[in-house]
Amino acid sequence: MSEFVLETKNLGISFGGLKAVQNVNLKIKKNEIYGLIGPNGAGKTTVFNMLTGVYQPTTGTFYLNGEELKGNSQEVINRKGIARTFQNIRLFNNMTVIRNVMVGLHNLPEFKCGILPTILRFPSQYKTERAMVKRAEELLSIFGLYESRNLLAYNLPYGKQRKLEIARALATNPTLLLLDEPAAGMNPHETEELMETIRFVRDNFDMTILLIEHDMSLVKGICDNVTVLNFGTTLAEGNVNDALSEPEVIKAYLGDD
Amino acid sequence: MNRIIEKIKGITWKYYLNYIVIGVVAAVFSALTFAGALPQSTLYLLERMTISIILAVSLGLVVGFLGELSLGHAGFMCIGAYIGGKVSVLLADALGKGVVNLLISLLVGALIAAAAGFIVGLPALRLKGDYLAIVTLAFCEIVKSLFQNTSEESFGGPLGLRTPRFDKQYLFIIGFVLVLVTLAVIQNLLRSKHGRAITAIRDNEIAAHATGINVTKYKLVAFVISAAFAGVAGVLYSFANNNVQAAVFDYNYSIEILVMVVLGGMGNITGTIISAAVITYLNTTLTVVLTGNLAVLKDLIYALVLILIVVYNNAPALKNFREKYNPRKFLKALLKLTHPESKKYADDEGAWARVPTKIEMNEILSTDIVVNESTKNPDKADKGE
Numbered sequence A: 001m002s003e004f005v006l007e008t009k010n011l012g013i014s015f016g017g018l019k020a021v022q023n024v025n026l027k028i029k030k031n032e033i034y035g036l037i038g039p040n041g042a043g044k045t046t047v048f049n050m051l052t053g054v055y056q057p058t059t060g061t062f063y064l065n066g067e068e069l070k071g072n073s074q075e076v077i078n079r080k081g082i083a084r085t086f087q088n089i090r091l092f093n094n095m096t097v098i099r100n101v102m103v104g105l106h107n108l109p110e111f112k113c114g115i116l117p118t119i120l121r122f123p124s125q126y127k128t129e130r131a132m133v134k135r136a137e138e139l140l141s142i143f144g145l146y147e148s149r150n151l152l153a154y155n156l157p158y159g160k161q162r163k164l165e166i167a168r169a170l171a172t173n174p175t176l177l178l179l180d181e182p183a184a185g186m187n188p189h190e191t192e193e194l195m196e197t198i199r200f201v202r203d204n205f206d207m208t209i210l211l212i213e214h215d216m217s218l219v220k221g222i223c224d225n226v227t228v229l230n231f232g233t234t235l236a237e238g239n240v241n242d243a244l245s246e247p248e249v250i251k252a253y254l255g256d257d
Numbered sequence B: 001m002n003r004i005i006e007k008i009k010g011i012t013w014k015y016y017l018n019y020i021v022i023g024v025v026a027a028v029f030s031a032l033t034f035a036g037a038l039p040q041s042t043l044y045l046l047e048r049m050t051i052s053i054i055l056a057v058s059l060g061l062v063v064g065f066l067g068e069l070s071l072g073h074a075g076f077m078c079i080g081a082y083i084g085g086k087v088s089v090l091l092a093d094a095l096g097k098g099v100v101n102l103l104i105s106l107l108v109g110a111l112i113a114a115a116a117g118f119i120v121g122l123p124a125l126r127l128k129g130d131y132l133a134i135v136t137l138a139f140c141e142i143v144k145s146l147f148q149n150t151s152e153e154s155f156g157g158p159l160g161l162r163t164p165r166f167d168k169q170y171l172f173i174i175g176f177v178l179v180l181v182t183l184a185v186i187q188n189l190l191r192s193k194h195g196r197a198i199t200a201i202r203d204n205e206i207a208a209h210a211t212g213i214n215v216t217k218y219k220l221v222a223f224v225i226s227a228a229f230a231g232v233a234g235v236l237y238s239f240a241n242n243n244v245q246a247a248v249f250d251y252n253y254s255i256e257i258l259v260m261v262v263l264g265g266m267g268n269i270t271g272t273i274i275s276a277a278v279i280t281y282l283n284t285t286l287t288v289v290l291t292g293n294l295a296v297l298k299d300l301i302y303a304l305v306l307i308l309i310v311v312y313n314n315a316p317a318l319k320n321f322r323e324k325y326n327p328r329k330f331l332k333a334l335l336k337l338t339h340p341e342s343k344k345y346a347d348d349e350g351a352w353a354r355v356p357t358k359i360e361m362n363e364i365l366s367t368d369i370v371v372n373e374s375t376k377n378p379d380k381a382d383k384g385e
Helices: A044-051 A074-080 A097-104 A115-119 A123-142 A158-171 A188-204 A216-222 A240-244 A247-254 B002-034 B040-066 B073-095 B099-124 B130-148 B168-190 B193-203 B205-210 B215-240 B251-264 B269-289 B292-314 B316-324 B327-335 B340-346 B361-366 B371-376 B378-382
Strands: A004-015 A018-024 A027-029 A033-037 A059-064 A082-084 A176-180 A208-212 A225-230 A233-239
Touching (some): A004 A044, A004 A208, A018 A044, A018 A059, A018 A225, A018 A233, A027 A208, A033 A044, A033 A188, A033 A216, A044 A082, A044 A176, A044 A208, A074 A082, A082 A158, A097 A123, A097 A158, A097 B193, A115 B168, A115 B193, A123 A158, A123 B193, A158 A176, A188 A208, A188 A216, A216 A240, A225 A240, A233 A240, A240 A247, B002 B168, B002 B269, B040 B073, B040 B168, B040 B193, B040 B215, B040 B251, B040 B269, B073 B099, B073 B215, B099 B130, B099 B168, B099 B215, B130 B251, B168 B193, B168 B215, B168 B269, B193 B205, B193 B215, B205 B215, B251 B269, B251 B292, B292 B316
Parallel strands (some): A033 A208, A082 A176, A176 A208
Antiparallel strands (some): A004 A018, A004 A027, A004 A059
C-alpha cells in the first residue's frame, strides 16, 4: 500500500496541438479533503475526466493506492474505487430517488445477480433486491433524503439533487470521491450545509475527497491542501492559506495591475 | 414490516395486471373458439394482434427503456420469419405441422434473430440517435434484399417462402402464450438491477458510465433480447401465413411498430400493448371495409387517427378535458390501484400542488432554508411550510 491514496505523475493531455493540462502532480493522503482550484478554463474538470477515464491522458499516469489505473475504462475505474459527481448535476432524472442510489449499488459484489436468474425470478433475485433496497434506504436516511425516496429525481430541489448525486457516488463504495463544484449555484446556507455533509462523508465513510471549487470560503473552510491550476499548469500547491496567498495565484484570479 | 408488505402488495398488483388482462382475454377467446363462435376473420385478427404486441413490446425495450431509436425491427422479424419458416418446412415431414415443429422453429428463429441482433448491435450501438436509426434502417433493407435474392430452392427468392400453415383455430392461443412469455421476460428484466441499469443509460449515459454501469453490455443485452422477440414474432407470422414475402418487412413496417410504441407511451408497457392491439385492429378492419377504389383511403384514415391521438394527448387546450375524462384515473378508482406513496396525498386534493416540481424550483431556491430543520425533515422544507 502506497502512502498516498491518489498519486498522479506528470499527468497531462493535449487535444491536437492544444496542451490542455500539463504535468499535474497530485499527492493525496488518506482521509484528506483536497482542493483543486483555479480560474475558469484552467483544466480542473479535464483532470477529473482523466482520473475517471473519460479522457485518456497523453502523458504521465496516476495511481490509486499504488495501483496504476491509467488506460482503464470509466466502468473499471469506478469499480476500482474512484467515484465522481458532475459540475452540472447528472442524475437519472426519470427514476425515483431510491433507484438512483440503487444504480450506484449495481456493481457491488454482495449484490451480484445474473441476468438469467432475474428473468426467471430465482429466489436470489428477491434476496438481492431486498438487500439493495435496504442499503439504499440506509444511505438515503444518512443524507436526509429518505422521505423523498419515491419522488422522481428531477422533482428534488437543487440542494438535495447535489446530495443525491453524492449519495449515488458513495453507493459505489469508492475509496476516492471526486466532487466537481459541489457548491455551484447554492446559497450560503446550503453551502454551509454542504460543508457539513462533506466532512460527515469523510469521517463516517472513511473517505478521501478531491474537490473542484470556486467558492473560496468553502475551500478555506474544509480543504487541507490545494493545488492551484492555471492554463493547465500547476501554479501553486500545498496548504490552503499559503497557496492562496501566493502572489502568482492572486494574479491569476484578480489579474495584473 | 406492515408498511413493506403493503408496498409490495401495491406494486405486485400493478405489475401483474398485464398478465391477468391478457390471460383473461386469451381464455375468453379460446372458449369462444372451442364453442365455434368465432369467424375466421376474428381469428386472423387475433393472430395479427399477438404478433404486433410481441413486436411492439420488444421494440419498446430498446426505444422506451434503453432510449435508442431502432428502425430495423422488421428486419429481425424478417430473419425470424424466414429461418423459422424454413425450419418448419424441413421438419414438416418428420414431425408434422404440430406444436413440436412450432416450438423448435420458434427457438431456432429467435436464436438466429438474437445472433443477428448481436452482430448488428456490436458496432451499431456505438452510434447515437439518428445515426443508429439509419444503420438499423439499412440493416432492415439489406435483410429484405438478401432474402429476396435467394435461390428458389433455399428461401423461395422473389416468390417468397412457402410455409406449412398452422391450424388456424389454435395459433392465436399460442400467440397469446408467447405474448405472456415476452411480457414475463421483459418485465422481469426491467424490474431488476439490470433493468435499472438499462433505464439509467436512457436517463443519462454519461452518469451511467461514471456510476460503473457497463453501458455497452447493457445496450447489447437490451438490443439482443428485443431482436430475439422480433424473431419470435416473425416465426409466428410464418406460421400464420402460407407464404412469407420479404417485401412485407420493409421500413414502413418498422415505422408501424415504432408508432405503436410511441403512441402507447415510451417506457409504458401496458400502453404499448393497448396501442399495438388498437392499431392492428384499425389496420385490419380498414383493409376489410375499404375495398376497390376506396382502398386508397386506408392510409389517409389511419394517418388521421394517429394525428388525432397525438394532438389529443399533447394539445395544451385540451388539458382540462383530458384530466376530467382520464381513463387511467377512472380505472384506478375502480381497482383502487393507487401507488402507496400517493395515498398520503390522495386524501387532500390540494396536496398534489404542494409537491415540488421543476417550475417551482426557483421559488424553493429563493426561500431561506433553515439548516437543521431541513436535515431533520426534508419534505417540510420543500413544501415551504
